[in-house]
Amino acid sequence: MQKILIPTDFSENAWNAIDYAMQLFRNKRCTFYLLNTYTPVIPSSRFMAKMVDGVRIVDAVRETSERGLQKTVARIKSKYGNPNHTFETISSFNLLMEEVKDIVETLGIHLVVTGTKGASGVDEVFMGSNTVRIIKSTKKCPILAIPYNFEYVTPSEIAFATDFNRFYTTSELSPLLEMAKMFKATIRIVHVQYGIKALSELQQFNLNMLRRYLGDVEHYIHTVSELNSVSHTLEMFSKELDIHLLALLNYQHSYMEKMTREPIIKRTAFHTQIPLLVIPELGMEGISVEEEQEEEQKMESHH
Template identity: 70%
Template sequence: MKKILLPTDFSANAWNATKYAISLYKDEECTFYVLNTYTPTIAHSRFMASAVTGKACEDVVKCNSEKGLKQLLERIEKEFPNAKHKFVPISSFSLLVDEVKNIIEAKNIDLVITGTKGATGLEEVFMGSNSVRIIKSVKNCPVLAIPQYFKFKTPSEIAFATDFNRFYTTSELQPLLEMAKSFKAAIRIVHVQYEIKSLTEVQQFNLNMLRKYLKEVEHYVHTVSELNSVSKTLEVFSNELGIHLLAMLNYQHSYMEKMTREPVIKRMAFHTQIPLLVIPELGMGTPPHSKHKKQGSVTDTLMDQ
């Protein structure tokens, strides 16, 4: 049984992520841990007794959290009844990222699915949001971020962005392979280059190994020239090829790191509205946590499978 963690703040984007998760795994037996965290409101008036006020505030926010989870689960049961799905509410007096990490360890979570705020622009969608904090902090579990207005589509086209500079392990690629096999999806390996040129020996070796790992699924390799920024390039690529989900490995100097650090003025906004699967760096010998050519235009080099 797959174990999914769904952080929620009861917002529209959190509900959209919940709907996506339920739809994505509608045919699989899953336990969904629905998490809401809370902290007491800090009293600003120096005339109020801090001890009494703190306790009162904590009681109020605790009740609101528990009530919100109860209403959310009732809504799920009404709109998405599914005998294969079990929902476990968790109301926690804690900081969100800390509790997410704790639950991943305690419950052996396979995947975290979270909503992202903002309609357009990586700045609005990720920067400073809970999603990017989770992505940067969680080191042993994949995170799937769902844009606020994305309507569910079965992911039959998955893009995997890489520069081939790093050797991937089978453990790190497992979430990507599982997704592709589950939905009979094609994986489009996309390599963004500032200037189109031949791969180095190391890059070619890593590409060959990557294709060996992906031999059981349909896959293609695309080389694209960078348009202003990596994020802008991936946006155009995803739009042109009708990509349903973008996957990246999150490690030092990776595309994911570069995307979250690109200056806004250079980035020209990351308008992609597709889910982003962020796979943590595990390294050699580390088991996964779960059990289980012209500048200014995009050019493709499609290699035979």
């Protein structure tokens, strides 16, 4: 049973992410947790005497939040009515980022699905600041960011962008493998190079391990030279090969980190393109020695 968290502010952008998730997981048994956070404007201190009103403001905002969530669930059920799916609503007086982090930890969420705001010409924001905040603060769970106005396509072409400088653990790659297996997708491993040069021994080793992990999942390796920025390069690659989903690991010096730091001028319209699966860095923590030995035995028995 997958537990999936979807934050919503009741905008069309958020509905689009819900829509995508319902179609993506239509054949999977899931519990969806729909979350709406609110932080009412409390009158400033010189009005503190009217605290009664303050309480009433909070109540009114909470009711709006709860009603909005009920309406959203009703809308989903009338559109999809999928017996595989159950819904829980969470209305919380909290900051979105804090609440997402808490829920992921307390409920053991497997995936967070969020909409990303399409930027309006002037403020080229990479994926919308809320999404970036969630990605930066949610360390235990993959995040699937759905661009505003992206129409659902079954992801049969998945790109995984990496520079092979880091060793991946099976637990880190499992969200990618699950997606690929669920949709019998092809994985295209993309290595963005700044000037084409041979892989170092370490990179070659990590690539070989990655290929072993991918096992019988159909995969190809593409080396592309950087076009003025990582985000622009990945965007062009995704367009040319008609990629439906781009997966990235989020760790220090990763492409994901580079992209959130790239100067605005270099970040063209990357965030408006395709869904992004951001996988957190789990590293070796959370993996017991037994599991590692099992992994090694599995690897050996494959050879």
